[in-house]
Amino acid sequence: MRGVDRKTAVVSGGATIIGEAVVHAFARAGANVVIADIDVEGGSRVADQFDDRVRFVATDLRDDASCEGCIASAVEAYGALNLLVNLAAVYVDDGFDSSRQDWLESFNVNVVGGVMMLKAARPHMQRAGGGAVVNFGSISGKVAQTGRWLYPVSKAAILQLTRNEAMDLAPDGIRVNSVSPGWTWSRVMAELSGNDRAHTDAVGGAFHLFGRVADPEEIARAVLFLCSEEATFITGADLAVDGGYSAMGPERAEPAIPLLAKEERPQ
Ligand SMILES: NC(=O)c1ccc[n+]([C@@H]2O[C@H](COP(=O)([O-])OP(=O)(O)OC[C@H]3O[C@@H](n4cnc5c(N)ncnc54)[C@H](O)[C@@H]3O)[C@@H](O)[C@H]2O)c1
Numbered sequence: 488m489r490g491v492d493r494k495t496a497v498v499s500g501g502a503t504i505i506g507e508a509v510v511h512a513f514a515r516a517g518a519n520v521v522i523a524d525i526d527v528e529g530g531s532r533v534a535d536q537f538d539d540r541v542r543f544v545a546t547d548l549r550d551d552a553s554c555e556g557c558i559a560s561a562v563e564a565y566g567a568l569n570l571l572v573n574l575a576a577v578y579v580d581d582g583f584d585s586s587r588q589d590w591l592e593s594f595n596v597n598v599v600g601g602v603m604m605l606k607a608a609r610p611h612m613q614r615a616g617g618g619a620v621v622n623f624g625s626i627s628g629k630v631a632q633t634g635r636w637l638y639p640v641s642k643a644a645i646l647q648l649t650r651n652e653a654m655d656l657a658p659d660g661i662r663v664n665s666v667s668p669g670w671t672w673s674r675v676m677a678e679l680s681g682n683d684r685a686h687t688d689a690v691g692g693a694f695h696l697f698g699r700v701a702d703p704e705e706i707a708r709a710v711l712f713l714c715s716e717e718a719t720f721i722t723g724a725d726l727a728v729d730g731g732y733s734a735m736g737p738e739r740a741e742p743a744i745p746l747l748a749k750e751e752r753p754q
Contacts, residue, residue, distance in 0.1 A: 488715040488716075488717060489715055489717060490714075490716030491516040491570070491714060492516060493517055493519075494518050494569040494714075495520075495568050495570065496521070496569065496570035496714070497570070497571050497604065498513065498521070499523040499546065499573055499600070499601070500523075500524055500576065501520070501523070501533055501543075501574070502524040502529030502530040502532075502533060503526070503529055503674040504674050504677065504703050505671055505673050505706055506522070506533075507703070508703035509572055509707045509711075510522055512710070512711045514537055514540060514541050518540075518570065519564070520541045520542070521541075521544050521557065521560070521565075522534055522542070522543045523546035523604070524575060525545070525575075542560075542564060544560050548575055548596050548600025554603040554604050554606075554607050555603075557604070557607075558611065562611050567611065567615045568608055568618070569617075569618045570618060570620075570714045571604060571605060572621045573600070573601030573604060573622045574621075574623045575600065576596060576597045576623065579637060580635050580638045581637075582633075582634040582635060582637075583636065585637050589637060590637055594637075597641035597642070598644050598645060601622055601645070601648075602648070602652075605620060605652065605656075609661065612660075613659045617659065618659075618661045619662045619663075619664075619714040620656075620663040621666060621710045622645050622652075622663070622666075623642075623665065623668075624646045624666065624725055625638075625639070625642040625667055626668070626669050626670075626727075626732050627642050628640075628641075628643035628644075628667065629643070629646075629667065629733055645665060646725050649664060649723060649725065653723030662713075662722040663722060663723065664713045664722060664726065665725045666706060666710055666725070667725050667729060667733070668701060668729060669701055669728070669729030669730050669732040670695065670732075671703055671706055672687065672703055676691075687700055693739075694732055695729065695730035695732050695735075696730055696731030696732075696734065696735060697730045700730075701728065701730060705728060709726055712726075713726060
């Protein structure tokens with residue numbers, strides 16, 4: 488992908504399956520990558536697959552000094568900072584019963600964490616003559632899902648935040664976009680399904696026009712595209728990488744109008 492080679496990217500949440508795919512995509516495209524994650528074991532495991540063009544920096548997005556330290560060490564290691572992917576998230580969510588503390592934790596990581604990373608990154612992107620940011624939304628930020636309040640609301644906030652950031656950072660030549668994945672093969676899917684991809688596709692496939700969930704690499708390619716020179720006039724946009732999930736309505740992908748015909752009417 489044009490324009491990513493020799494750039495430096497910070498990827499939060501690079502320690503598990505989707506984040507790891509993003510790290511691989513950027514490294515393959517010739518970028519230097521800093522993995523910013525609270526998971527020391529997972530982050531180190533991913534970084535160890537590469538030479539010193541990929542580094543892990545233990546980072547807690549709930550802590551301003553930690554965010555600033557991560558960005559500073561990326562610049563120290565590679566001399567500049569051009570790209571930021573705010574992928575890390577927490578799924579803490581007890582719906583209606585969630586406590587204030589749970590709400591604050593969800594927003595602290597999912598929304599505010601990415602903002603603080605951007606605040607730390609902005610001066611370096613300005614110095615580099617611009618940059619690109621990709622925030623992670625979700626299909627969950629666009630529809631209601633039973634029993635889930637915190638995560639979907641935080642993801643909806645990210646879609647609005649992306650527009651605000653895009654507007655105010657455009658004068659710096661910084662583009663800000665989001666991706667909204669559908670169900671994606673990921674740590675959560677692997678854990679819940681007992682590492683059974685076929686079962687995950689069988690359950691999640693009904694909600695996506697391709698009859699399966701996404702591969703993490705499919706999300707990673709969209710992130711890479713938005714950071715590349717193929718996307719120089721795209722900012723403030725949300726890219727649905729959801730296999731048609733959000734194109735489908737309650738009628739699903741089934742002919743509903745014929746059900747009105749008398750002969751179809753249940754007796
Ligand atoms: N899995 C899906 O199907 C799906 C669908 C739509 C959107 N998404 C989005 O994709 C992204 C990745 O999701 P995932 O399912 O791979 O999640 P995951 O839980 O596997 O990974 C999240 C990462 O964030 C890190 N993290 C959590 N708290 C942190 C903190 N305080 N500081 C730094 N890092 C922290 C975790 O250690 C982990 O590595 C998220 O933004 C999620 O909303 C996922």
